[in-house]
Amino acid sequence: MRTQAINYKRKTSRSKQHGFSLVELMVAVAIFLIIGGAAIGVVKQHAPLFTTQQQQTGLDIALRNAAAQMQIDVVNAGTGYYQGVNIPSWPIGVTIINNPPATSCFDATTHTYGPTCFDAMNVIAIDSNTPPSNPQDIGANCVSTTSSSLFITPIGSTTLTQLASDFHDGDEVLLVKSDGSQMTTTVLTSDGQISGGKVKLAHNPTGVNGVNDGSTGSNTDPLGISSTSDNNKLGDQFCKTDWVLKLAPIRYWVDASDPSDPKLMRTQNGQDNVIAEQIIGFKVGASIWNGTTADPYSFDASSYSHDWSLVRAIRVSLIGRTNPSGNVDEKFRNTFDQGPYKIQALSVVINPRNLSMND
Amino acid sequence: METSKLRHKPKENRGFALIETMIAIVILAVGLLGAAALLAQLTSTSSTSRYMSTEALLASEKLDDLNRLPSVDPAIAVTTGNSAGSLNADLTATVTAGAVSETVDYFDTVQISSGNGSIMETVSGKDALGNDIFTTTTHAPDGTVTSVPSNTPPAATPDMLSFKRRWIIEQNVPGLPAESRRVTVLVLLQNGTHGGQFQTSMVR
Numbered sequence: 095m096r097t098q099a100i101n102y103k104r105k106t107s108r109s110k111q112h113g114f115s116l117v118e119l120m121v122a123v124a125i126f127l128i129i130g131g132a133a134i135g136v137v138k139q140h141a142p143l144f145t146t147q148q149q150q151t152g153l154d155i156a157l158r159n160a161a162a163q164m165q166i167d168v169v170n171a172g173t174g175y176y177q178g179v180n181i182p183s184w185p186i187g188v189t190i191i192n193n194p195p196a197t198s199c200f201d202a203t204t205h206t207y208g209p210t211c212f213d214a215m216n217v218i219a220i221d222s223n224t225p226p227s228n229p230q231d232i233g234a235n236c237v238s239t240t241s242s243s244l245f246i247t248p249i250g251s252t253t254l255t256q257l258a259s260d261f262h263d264g265d266e267v268l269l270v271k272s273d274g275s276q277m278t279t280t281v282l283t284s285d286g287q288i289s290g291g292k293v294k295l296a297h298n299p300t301g302v303n304g305v306n307d308g309s310t311g312s313n314t315d316p317l318g319i320s321s322t323s324d325n326n327k328l329g330d331q332f333c334k335t336d337w338v339l340k341l342a343p344i345r346y347w348v349d350a351s352d353p354s355d356p357k358l359m360r361t362q363n364g365q366d367n368v369i370a371e372q373i374i375g376f377k378v379g380a381s382i383w384n385g386t387t388a389d390p391y392s393f394d395a396s397s398y399s400h401d402w403s404l405v406r407a408i409r410v411s412l413i414g415r416t417n418p419s420g421n422v423d424e425k426f427r428n429t430f431d432q433g434p435y436k437i438q439a440l441s442v443v444i445n446p447r448n449l450s451m452n453d
Numbered sequence: 454m455e456t457s458k459l460r461h462k463p464k465e466n467r468g469f470a471l472i473e474t475m476i477a478i479v480i481l482a483v484g485l486l487g488a489a490a491l492l493a494q495l496t497s498t499s500s501t502s503r504y505m506s507t508e509a510l511l512a513s514e515k516l517d518d519l520n521r522l523p524s525v526d527p528a529i530a531v532t533t534g535n536s537a538g539s540l541n542a543d544l545t546a547t548v549t550a551g552a553v554s555e556t557v558d559y560f561d562t563v564q565i566s567s568g569n570g571s572i573m574e575t576v577s578g579k580d581a582l583g584n585d586i587f588t589t590t591t592h593a594p595d596g597t598v599t600s601v602p603s604n605t606p607p608a609a610t611p612d613m614l615s616f617k618r619r620w621i622i623e624q625n626v627p628g629l630p631a632e633s634r635r636v637t638v639l640v641l642l643q644n645g646t647h648g649g650q651f652q653t654s655m656v657r
Contacts, residue, residue, distance in 0.1 A: 113468040122474045129478065133485035140492040147499050154506055161510070195597035202594075211596035375572075377598040379590075381521060390588050390600040407521040411592045413572060429612065430567050431594040439565075439572040439592065440510060443517040 142422040149416040150436055156370040157414050157440040160358055163369055164215075164410060164444065167344050167360075171217045171446035179226045179337055183274035185327050185403045187446035189216045189318040190378045192395045205418060205433040206353035212376045213393075214347040215408070216317045220268070221342035224260040225252045229269060230334040232290045239269060239278050239300040239330045245292040246338045258293045261286030266317065266341045267295065269304075269332045274403075276329030278304025279319045279341070295338075304330040317343055324399040348376050354418070374431070375413030375439070380405045411441045501649055508616065508640040508651035511563055515618050515638045516655045524634075524657075527555040531624045531634065538621040540639040540652070545579075556583035559620055562643070564606075566613040570594065575607045615643040629656055 114122070171187035191214040199211040227246040229237045237244040248257040261267075262285050270277040280297040287294045298312040305323045306315035315321045320328050332338075342363065349366075350356040358373040359366050379391030382398045383406035391409045398404055415428075415435045430437050469477075522529050530550035531537045538544050538559030548557045556579050564575040571593040580586040580602070589607060590600045607613075620638040629635060637654040 114471070114474070118471045118474075122471065122478060125475065126478045126481070129482035130485065133482060133489055136486070136489035137492060140489070140496070143496060144492070147496065150503070151499065154503060158506065158510075193596060195593070195595050197595045199596055200594045207594075211594070213596075374594065375592055375596070377592060377596065379598065379600065390602055391590065393598040393600065407517065409590075411572075411590070411598060413592060428567070430570060430572060432570075437567065437572075439567070439574075441514070441574060441590070442510065443514045443521070445517050445521050 145420075145422050146416075146436065149420060150438065153372075153414050153416050153436070153438050157412055157438060160370045160373075160412060161410070161440055161442045163360065164346060165442065167217045167219075167346075168215075168408060168444040168446055171219060179339075181270060181272065181274040181337070183403070185270065185274045185277050186218050186268075186319060187402065188405060188408060189218060189400075189402055190380060190395050190405075190408070191215070191318050192378070192393055194394075200431065201353070202432065204354075205431065205435075207350055207356045207374050208353055209348070209350040211374070212348035212350065212356070213378045214345065215378045215410075216319075217344040217346075218268070218317065218319065219342050219344065221260075221340040224340040225249065225257065227252075227257055227293070227338050228334045229332045229336055229338050230292070232292060236331055236333040239280055239297075239304055239332070240302060242283075242299045243294055243296045244269075244332075244338070245289070245294055247292055247334070254288045254291070254293055258286035258288050260340065261293070261295055266315075266343070267297070268319070268339045268341050270337050270339065271329070271332065272335045272337065276304070276327055276331075277319070278328055278330060279306065279315055279317065281314075281316075300330055302330060304328040317341070317345075318400070319402070322396070322400045324396070325401050326399065327401065327403055346376075348373055358412070370412075370414060372415045372417060373412065374415050374437070375411060377411045379409040379411070381407040381409065381443075405446070407443055407445045409441060409443050411439070413437060413439045504614075504642050505649050505651055507565075507614070508642065508649070509653070511616055511618060512638045512640045512651055512653045515561075515620060515640075516636060516653065519620070519622075519636055520655065520657060525551050525553075527553055528557050529622055529634070529636070531622055535625045536621055536623045538619070540619050540621050540637065543617075543619065555579075555581070561618050563616045563618060564613055565616075566607075566610045571597075573607065577606070613644070617641045617643050626656075633657060 172184050193210050193213055196210040199208040227248050229244055229246050231237045231245050263282055265282045266279055268279050278300055280300055282295055282297050284296045300306050300313050301310050304320055305328055306313045306320045308314045345361040347359050348356050349359045355371055356373050357368045358370040360369050377393055379393040381391050382404045392398060415437045418435045421434045428437050519529055527548035527550040530548055532548055543560040545558050548555060558579050561577045566573050571591045573589055573591050575587050575589040578586050586602050587606050588602045592598050618638060618640050623635045626635045633656050635654055635656050639652045641650045
C-alpha cells in the first residue's frame with residue numbers, strides 16, 4: 095500500500111516534461127526513412143542473388159548425389175559371383191551405349207533436349223540370390239545358345255526345385271566360360287522348370303557365336319553385352335564346367351520423354367528411380383587398357399569393338415541446369431547453350447574394381 | 454524508500470534532444486548496413502564452397518585415375534626412399550620400374566571453362582616421350598563429347614577456372630600394411646580469391 099502511494103506521488107510530481115516538437119520528430123523520421131530505405135535497397139539487390147545461389151546449391155547437391163550413387167554401383171560392377179565360380183579373367187563389368195551426337199536432339203529456341211543427346215550405361219552385376227549353375231544339355235556335355243532351350247545343373251547343396259524357382263520369364267542370364275574367354279547373354283521366355291533331372295530354361299535363341307543383334311527376330315540384348323558381333327569375347331557353346339549366372343543389372347539412362355525436364359534415371363529390378371532432374375548432358379567414356387598404355391577416354395564404344403573386358407575405367411560427364419521456369423534474372427543467358435538458366439558440369443572417373451586387373 | 458524518492462525528485466525529465474535521436478538513428482542505420490554487408494559476404498562464402506566441392510571432385514578423380522594403373526606402373530611406383538612426388542612443389546622425375554622408364558609428373562593443371570557453347574576440361578600431363586600434353590574433353594549440348602590431346606595449352610577465357618593438383622605416393626607408412634601405398638592429392642584454385650584448398654588420401 096505504501097509503495098503504491100509513493101509511485102503515485104512520484105508520477106504526479108513530474109509536471110514539466112518536454113518531448114520532441116513536431117518539427118524535430120518529422121526531421122528525425124525523414125532521416126530514418128532515407129537511411130533505412132537505402133539499406134532496404136541494398137538488401138533487395140541481394141534477394142535474387144540469394145535465390146540463384148539456392149538453386150545452384152540444389153543443382154550442385156543433385157549432381158554430386160548422382161555421381162556418388164554411380165560410384166557405388168560401378169565400383170561393384172561384376173561382383174556377386176560366388177566362391178567356387180573362380181573366373182580368372184572376368185569379361186564384363188559395365189556396358190556403355192554411346193548415342194551418336196545429333197544436332198537435332200537439342201532445340202536452341204525452346205531449350206529442350208531429346209533422348210539422342212544422352213548415353214546409357216549398364217552396370218552388370220550378378221543376382222546374389224540365385225546360385226550359379228553349370229550348363230549341360232541332357233545326354234550331352236555342352237549346350238548351344240542358338241537353340242531355344244538350355245539345361246542347367248545345380249551345384250553344391252542347391253536342389254533342382256530351389257534352382258528352378260529362381261528363374262522367371264523375362265530374366266536375363268549370362269553364360270560365361272570357366273576361363274572367362276567367351277560369354278553370351280539371353281532373355282528367358284518362361285519360368286524355370288524341372289525336366290529330366292535338370293532345370294530347363296526356355297529362352298530367346300542367340301545368333302551364331304552368341305550374337306544378339308536382333309537379326310534373327312527375337313535375339314535382342316537390352317544390356318548391350320552381345321548386341322554387336324565385333325566383340326571377340328562372344329560365343330554360343332558352353333559346357334558343363336562353365337557357368338550360367340542370373341543378371342541383376344543396374345541401368346543409368348536419361349528419361350527425356352518430357353524434353354523440358356530430362357531426368358537421370360536408375361533402373362534396378364524393373365524399378366525406375368529418378369536420380370536427378372533437369373539433366374542436359376549424360377555421356378559415358380571408357381579408358382581402354384591395351385596392355386601398354388591408356389588412351390584418352392573414348393566416347394564411342396565401336397572404337398574399342400564393344401570389348402568390355404578392355405574397359406579399365408569409365409568417365410561420366412554430367413551436365414545439369416537450374417529449373418528454367420525458376421529464372422529470376424530475365425536477361426541472363428548461359429554460355430553453354432544460351433539458355434535462361436545456370437548450368438553445372440561434373441565429371442567423374444570410376445574404376446570398376448572387380449574387373450580383371452593385373453593387380 | 455525515502456532515498457529513492459529524494460534522488461528522483463530534483464531531476465527534470467525532458468525527453469531526448471534532437472541530436473541524441475539522430476545519433477540513435479545513425480547507429481541503427483549502421484546496423485542495417487552491416488546486415489546488408491553480411492548478405493554480400495554470404496555470396497563469397499557460397500562461391501568458396503562451390504570451388505571446394507569442385508576441388509573435392511577433382512581430387513577424387515585424380516585418385517581414381519592413379520588407381521587405374523597397375524601397381525608396377527612408373528607413375529605410381531616408389532623406387533627411392535619412402536615417397537614419390539610432393540604436395541609443396543611441382544615435381545617431375547624419371548622413374549624406372551621393371552623394364553619401363555618414364556618421365557613422370559607429380560602434378561597437373563585442370564582448366565575448366567564453359568565458353569564457346571560447350572563445357573571444356575583440359576588436363577595437363579606427359580606423353581610417353583616425356584612431352585607436355587594437354588587433353589581437352591569437350592561436351593557440347595548436342596551430346597558431342599570429344600577427348601583430344603594437344604601439345605599446346607588452351608587459350609584462356611574470362612570464365613576459365615584453373616586448378617593445380619599435386620600428389621604424393623608414400624610407402625612404409627607407419628600403421629599401414631607393408632605392401633600398401635598411400636596416395637595423397639592436394640588441389641588448389643590458381644585464379645580467383647575464394648578458392649581454398651582440398652586434400653584427400655587413399656590407401657591401396
